[in-house]
Amino acid sequence: MxxxxxxxxxxxxxxxxxxxxxxxxxxxxSNVNTPGYKAKRVVFEENFKHVFNRKRLDLVxxxxxxxxxxxxKLDYKIIKDSYKSIRNDKNNVDIDREMALLVKNHLKYNALxxxxxxxxxxxxxxxxxxxx
Numbered sequence: 001m002x003x004x005x006x007x008x009x010x011x012x013x014x015x016x017x018x019x020x021x022x023x024x025x026x027x028x029x030s031n032v033n034t035p036g037y038k039a040k041r042v043v044f045e046e047n048f049k050h051v052f053n054r055k056r057l058d059l060v061x062x063x064x065x066x067x068x069x070x071x072x073k074l075d076y077k078i079i080k081d082s083y084k085s086i087r088n089d090k091n092n093v094d095i096d097r098e099m100a101l102l103v104k105n106h107l108k109y110n111a112l113x114x115x116x117x118x119x120x121x122x123x124x125x126x127x128x129x130x131x132x
Contacts (some may be wrong), residue, residue: 004123011116017044017076018109024078025102028093035089039081039098 085092
């Protein structure tokens with residue numbers, strides 16, 4: 001049986017990643033004219049897909065006080081972007097690409113906020129029996 005707040009816990013973790021991604025993209029945009037700056041990326045989706053496409057998690061809890069291993073599996077990494085620089089100053093930030101990534105991340109973040117809100121409402125309705 002999944003814990004009652006499993007979805008909320010996952011939503012929180014993913015929202016934190018999207019927030020961090022927004023910070024990284026903003027940093028890239030602010031360094032668009034910095035010579036030699038290499039854009040960074042937040043890598044997360046592959047870990048997320050890997051965790052949730054599996055039938056079960058291969059985790060062993062030897063003590064009830066141990067934390068669930070799902071948080072460790074949902075971590076993100078910040079890497080330097082391998083996007084090639086076409087500028088003489090070796091800066092590889094493409095402002096158009098960064099702005100598109102920022103919009104995409106913003107849409108994902110807002111969609112997940114709405115899902116979280118609906119899940120919390122569902123839990124509230126279950127607790128109150130649908131009464132206000």
